[in-house]
Amino acid sequence: MNTSSCDATTPLHAENIQKINEYNIPDNKIPADILQKIVGELMMKYKKDGVLLDLEVDDGLTPINSCVGGVPYFPNGMEYPMADGQPLILLCQINYSEMPKLENFPTEGLLQFFIGTDELYGTKHSKLIYHKTVSLDLNQSVPQSVIDTLKNVQEEDLPFKGAFRLMGKIGETFALPEDRDKLFEKLALKYSVNTWDIENDVFKATESLTAVKTHYGGCPNFIDETVYKDDRNTKEVLLLQLASEEYKRDEPRYYKNEWSKVDYCQYGSGFFFINGEKLKKLEFDDVTYTYDCD
Template sequence: MSFENEQTNMEKIRCCQRIVEDIQAKNQQPVCHLQFNREPFNILDSHLGGIPYLPHNQKYPMGADGQMLWLCAQINFSQMPRMDEFPDEGILQIFLSEFNYDGGFGLYSEEDSTIQRQWRLLYYPSVDENVTEEECREKMPCSWEDGAKSWRTPDKPLKMMFLPIGQEKINHNDFRFDSFFASALTYCLPGANPKEYMPYGLRDDTSDERELLNKIRKQIEIGGCKIGGYPRYTQDDPRLYSEECGKPLEEWDTLLFQLDDDTFTFPAGDVGGMDFNLNGGTLNFLIRKEDLKNRDFSQVLAQWACS
């Protein structure tokens, strides 16, 4: 293969396409996409927002500042298709703070985004079916309805449904994608500059070039509401900043849960113009595979960012 200054723009685009296809063929993860609807649900069901399941002896979770946290998501793993490493029973809950501009939904209250002070994850390995919605409602310091003026995510309770398990290819947001691309380019074209071949660095001067580039870019833009797969970031992948955090964040390798506001590109059920109140962004929770195996949800890497 000739060097980049001897190649036409279309040849560079085709080289980019081959590299992307090779990277995605070698990097895939199991994924369970989520759908939401406005159907009624009970206290044990998987859902967004509303009233959380709370065992008889469990108090309602509060932030470190003593303020109420709101249920973002409740996942009943017995309702989800079996996926490697994930529990097949029990309930996992994600609680967030009301939004403020300094701390987001409580996720930026600490420099270390794995510290749960103004947000919390709770996991109940077994579920008591005798717990009622009414007793859980009574434990809430403020009812969901009375907090309607708060900026919460989601802004409305929704029932959660699970699609069959599939395989998802790596996307361009992943912190490893650029290095994978550079290595593959060096292998097939030693001395070439990766910036001259990256999907977002190439020109699209003709309709044929534009058509092929759009196909490649769509191929690496993967998002949606899901468990597993690869996270989508509207800003940088936080795992790029291990040094600033003082932790090897690249070890957080499993997507525990993601809410994606872009339901136009990545539909999440027939909920009309549903806005998860993420302001056009994504909410991601990553966990280390070993922690997931051990059902240890105390060290989860969280991020919310909008475009």
């Protein structure tokens, strides 16, 4: 499966039709009724639901909550994840009992994403750990030696800039295939319009769905589609996209003088991909972690 495109059989939602109608402006080259048909056809084939994730500063965050950064869940009997003798750091953890249900994803348990602390946003070493049972009663303190080591990590080497609760909701994602030029040519012939006009008008009509955002499931939104090619046919499911994000003007901040919550080269994202069958079996030992940037 090509990770830059997604199959979907659900109908075009009314809100998307409304968005298309709103683009009936002089800048559009294609009439609104034709554009609506074109985008509707693309949506039917390439739209897919995912879980959209909001990052919020929350003083009440606990080790069993879904979060980016923060203190990891560390139950009795767990060995803290290491690589080359150095502790990994918690990038994110998702408690699926806090999230809306999404096909083929867990409905319970907690998945942790640990990464290295190297200058490539931890992509040299990463480890995912799934806990089927989650309870604060089982939690223990992270070893002090780990805490002391991670205190010395350079913050600029980490993509997250604080600790944030993750709030999830079902939402639509959309991405066109890499060979979209051929697709636009076919649509141009079918609807008797210009190929370049299709590309420009479709981009405007679907911009809200293709915007880079933090989510899992659904379609990945790449800035640079070349970053993930080798494994895309065998690891086709988006386990997580953690997107660069700045604070809104009046939003509470984790650090007073910090402008970003997440920063992968300012506008990029971190991606985790897994094989669909392994996901169903809750086997997270073979996951690809990469990132892109502008």
